[in-house]
Amino acid sequence: MTRSILRYVRHRITQHPDTDVTFEAECLKCEWTATPSTDDAAVDVECMRHTGMTGHGGFRRICTSFALVERVE
Template sequence: MTRSVMRYVKHRITQQPDTWLTFAAECMTCDWKAKSSTDGAPVDVECMTHTGRTGHATFRRSCTSLALVERAE
């Protein structure tokens, strides 16, 4: 019989220092995509402009960050 020792170590996850959130959006009706930005407002404006030109009103929006996991000691 093999014995195993289980060890639990607490960890924490934070945003990687010196990095920024990135906002993006894509139309769910066509292949259009907004230019990614570190500010969400310009991405939203691009979506509204796309809606005004095409009538497409459904978008997938995403906010991406770089995460850092380290032991909590």
């Protein structure tokens, strides 16, 4: 019979300290995309401007962040 020893190590996940969250958006009706930015309000303004010019009101919004997993001491 084989015996095993199980060890459980606690971890935590946080946003990587050397990176920012990046916000993006793309129109659901055409090929338009907003300029990626670390400022979510700037991307929202671009979407509203696009809606005003085209009448397109649906967008896919993307938030990208990088994670760091570390052992909890």
